[in-house]
Amino acid sequence: MGNKDEISMEQVILATAEKLFLEKGFDGTSTTQIAKEAGCNQALVHYYFRTKENLFNSIFETKFRTFFQNIFDTTQLTNLSFLEKIKHISRTHFDLLLANPQMPKLVINELSRRKENINILRDRLHVLPEQLFSLMDNELQEEISAGRVKNITFIDIMISIVSLNVALFFLKPVVSDVLLLTDEQANQMLQHRKEENVNIILSYLKP
Amino acid sequence: MGNKDEISMEQVILATAEKLFLEKGFDGTSTTQIAKEAGCNQALVHYYFRTKENLFNSIFETKFRTFFQNIFDTTQLTNLSFLEKIKHISRTHFDLLLANPQMPKLVINELSRRKENINILRDRLHVLPEQLFSLMDNELQEEISAGRVKNITFIDIMISIVSLNVALFFLKPVVSDVLLLTDEQANQMLQHRKEENVNIILSYLKP
DNA sequence: AATTGTTTTAATAGACTTATTAAACACATT
DNA sequence: AATGTGTTTAATAAGTCTATTAAAACAATT
Incomplete structure (x- = not known):
């Protein structure tokens, strides 16, 4: 010892x-x-x-914090064009989920199990996205004005990115265990979808 | 009595x-x-x-069955073009989730709580999609050959439709309770996303 | 060897769980 | 009035839960 x-x-x-x-x-x-x-x-x-609750909090409080901090991280976005930023956000979000595949389920279950988590998340999800949204919204307006991107809100873009990625990790148990894919096949499907999701978002943005 | x-x-x-x-x-x-x-x-x-387990099964076994039957229902698709079929599938899936907003969470939790559910779902999810996939895949090949749709699998289309819709219902508690939307605002956001998801899928299919 | 602090266990308390059983109650039928 | 059936409750059993406490074991220090 x-x-x-x-x-x-x-x-x-x-x-x-x-x-x-x-x-x-x-x-x-x-x-x-x-x-x-x-x-x-x-x-x-x-x-x-x-207590059991203390034990749970010891584990997941920091995990929640870093998870959400990473979703809205802007530090890697410098020197990228708008569309490159979108690609980066989608791929990084996907990788984050790949590293923490059970986090979406945990968040959803915790929100209904402990309503007070909502206040904690609200505090956290209020400040963090502001920086990202501020940065991206300005560039988005420029892209729209220049005719390179259709008239769309950054909120819709983010909902779409998050939806396409998050749902995969909810669906993965269904796909793997129900449709009898091997781990390798499931992972191949995930890698394929990582890039397919980027393509979907890019085609969604086209004017 | x-x-x-x-x-x-x-x-x-x-x-x-x-x-x-x-x-x-x-x-x-x-x-x-x-x-x-x-x-x-x-x-x-x-x-x-x-038993408690019997009670649970009495409630959710038929709910699961009808839920999945409805996802892969093909009876409403006659006399529609391929793209009209895609629109219908996306909207109907969304409405199904709107009527059963907690079903995705229940399915996911049940899959990890009771591994034997996997066998039940496997039996169910094996037969039902075959009819839909068979119908749609034939038409998809025609659309691709005619140049109206890009080269893509129907599996990727379905994964994208399901992902965009399902994730919304996972995210709804986060959006409503964390971002302080009223019920009306949250429902407006959902209705907006119902059509936005259709648009995303259609732009995704464009050659 | 004695002391101290940390780690670990055995025993226990109180609450809650799932489930069963016997009995009471209400209603319908004869 | 007696009987049968379905509904409902009180009491109980057995097990598991979270959490506490006292004591044992271990390691380091003096």
């Missing part, structure tokens, strides 16, 4: 809890199950995190 | 259970809560349905 190469039981509990919360949801996961799968006594879970 | 105008307690229990299962999920809903909100003794729930 204290050996840097050796993960502490506290970290094991966190990793195990994250896995089970993502798999079964908050209500479907008990601290007893977490302890059992982590390989420790149930009281240890409560020793480190006191 | 036996009065046709008076809903039986059995029906009250079903309606209450459906509401709570949609709100809180299977694990988040207890038979005690259902009874309390239905206004009867908890044993009555078990009298009529024996």
Whole structure:
């Protein structure tokens, strides 16, 4: 213990809890199950995190924050044309979901399980998009005026990008497990859709 | 009792259970809560349905069946051009989701909660799409040959239609509650998106 | 060896769950 | 009035849950 190469039981509990919360949801996961799968006594879970709710928050609060921060990140958009920016936003959003495929489901379930999450998300989703929307809306008006893009709002563009990407990760369990695709086939389908979604958005923008 | 105008307690229990299962999920809903909100003794729930699982199945098995049957319904497509068929499919799918806004979330959660649902859905989703895909694929090849539609698979078209529509209903709680839209504003946004999604698909098909 | 702090476990409390059973109640029929 | 059936409730069983507490085990320090 204290050996840097050796993960502490506290970290094991966190990793195990994250896995089970993502798999079964908050209500479907008990601290007893977490302890059992982590390989420790149930009281240890409560020793480190006191309550089940604290444990959940320890895991997902920062995950939520970084996830939404990354959706609206503008730092990678400098020196790109408007359409290049749109491509980048779509691909980056897709990659973000690929790295966190169960996040959409978690967000949706958390919104209905804990209404107070709405206030937390509202605070977070109010400030973050403003910068991106401000930047993109100005350029969008220029593109519309120049006749390179049809008359459209940036909100509609973002809803379309997010819809096409997010739905794939909701549909992936349906596609993989119901239609009997192998992991490789499912991943090929996802990669194909990553670029197809970009194409759909680009054709949508054409005047 | 036996009065046709008076809903039986059995029906009250079903309606209450459906509401709570949609709100809180299977694990988040207890038979005690259902009874309390239905206004009867908890044993009555078990009298009529024996187990909680039976109750859940009684409600959602037919709902699932009719929902998926309606997605792949081909009976309304006769006497329509290919592009008119595409428009109809997109709008009908949207209306189906509007009538059952919590169905996508339920399907996703049920797939991870009960793996055996996958087999049930697989049986169901194997036969139903075949008719639609067979019909549409033939016409699609004709449209592509005639130069009216770009070279694309019907699978990609369906994934795009479903993605654009389904994601809206996942995102609706985020949009309504996080971005403080009134119900009217949220519904206006949905109606706008219903036609916008059709436009996106049509521009996507253009050669 | 003794002490201290951290980690971990066993035992337990209280609440809640699903489900069953016996009994009471209401209504219809004979 | 007696009987049968369906509806409903009170009581209960068994299990699981979250969380707490006391105690044991372990490691580091003095």
